[in-house]
Amino acid sequence: MKKKLMDILACPICKHYPLDLNVFEEKDEIVEGLITCQQCGRWYPIIDEIPFMLPDELRDGKDDLPFLKKWKTKFPEKYLKEGKPFSEKSI
Amino acid sequence: MTDESDVSPVTRSKSEAKSAYDRLSRWYDLLASRGEEKAKKTGLRELAVEVGKTVLEVGCGTGSSMETLAESVGEDGEVVGIDLSIGMLSITQKRIKKVKLSDRVELVCSDAANLPFKEDSFKAVFMSFTLELFDTPEIPLVLFECKRVLNKDGRLSVVAMSKNKTEKDTFTMRLYEWMHRRLPKYVDCRPIPLQEILKNAGFIVTSQEQFSTWRLPIIVALTKKTH
Numbered sequence: 609m610k611k612k613l614m615d616i617l618a619c620p621i622c623k624h625y626p627l628d629l630n631v632f633e634e635k636d637e638i639v640e641g642l643i644t645c646q647q648c649g650r651w652y653p654i655i656d657e658i659p660f661m662l663p664d665e666l667r668d669g670k671d672d673l674p675f676l677k678k679w680k681t682k683f684p685e686k687y688l689k690e691g692k693p694f695s696e697k698s699i
Numbered sequence: 700m701t702d703e704s705d706v707s708p709v710t711r712s713k714s715e716a717k718s719a720y721d722r723l724s725r726w727y728d729l730l731a732s733r734g735e736e737k738a739k740k741t742g743l744r745e746l747a748v749e750v751g752k753t754v755l756e757v758g759c760g761t762g763s764s765m766e767t768l769a770e771s772v773g774e775d776g777e778v779v780g781i782d783l784s785i786g787m788l789s790i791t792q793k794r795i796k797k798v799k800l801s802d803r804v805e806l807v808c809s810d811a812a813n814l815p816f817k818e819d820s821f822k823a824v825f826m827s828f829t830l831e832l833f834d835t836p837e838i839p840l841v842l843f844e845c846k847r848v849l850n851k852d853g854r855l856s857v858v859a860m861s862k863n864k865t866e867k868d869t870f871t872m873r874l875y876e877w878m879h880r881r882l883p884k885y886v887d888c889r890p891i892p893l894q895e896i897l898k899n900a901g902f903i904v905t906s907q908e909q910f911s912t913w914r915l916p917i918i919v920a921l922t923k924k925t926h
Contacts (some may be wrong), residue, residue, distance in 0.1 A: 616820040657792070
């Protein structure tokens, strides 16, 4: 994913725009990172250059929780503590 | 209004579809028929994507159309492809890297009924063999989302297995629908009354062509927003 995509990305649930971006690992493109929605408190992971912008019912703890654990120290506190649909309480 | 009883329902869940397509992704290109390829090519030609524009493919699958779209928009344009299946997206990602077009391509894992883009983001939307995978009540939601992200003069090109309610169903159509009802996880798409659905969702069909695959009708419809 390239930073430019943030120009059009909106929250798939509450449609808030713009969203916030935290880059965790970057090469030619953003390899791993976090996209967050200030309005509804949801977070979306970027894994292997692909952002996962799925509604809650299609999110899978099997993928999302290891991601949250891996980047725990770089997660903004708000989303680590109260993020939707998963937070550190879900680990 | 569309009479829902005429269209077979989709009984497998979206997460089942997500996993099924992840498993199928490596074999998908071998299963596509020549009729399907021809219809897709026509849909892309009709959409006539211009250099420098930002376009979206809903349900990009293994990315054959993404490659064509990326060539059409040129180095100043942008093509965004979404799919529910990460298996499919990974194949598209490799394909696009191989042809060195990654600079103008973005891939997002998302659901067409909940698009993660702000309104007026795209000049054109392409959707082939995707709309008929959604359950009947969700089809208008997918089209509503396409309409929302398209800009004022935006165009939508849809390629779908279609059925005409006024014509008597052929034997192949009845057999296919029977298979869809009995084996919903394997025969997961089914013919839909495309023109009517597009009209109800607020799109005007500006041109239309018909093809066939396995003796089932495929419609390629180019549309624009009514307002």
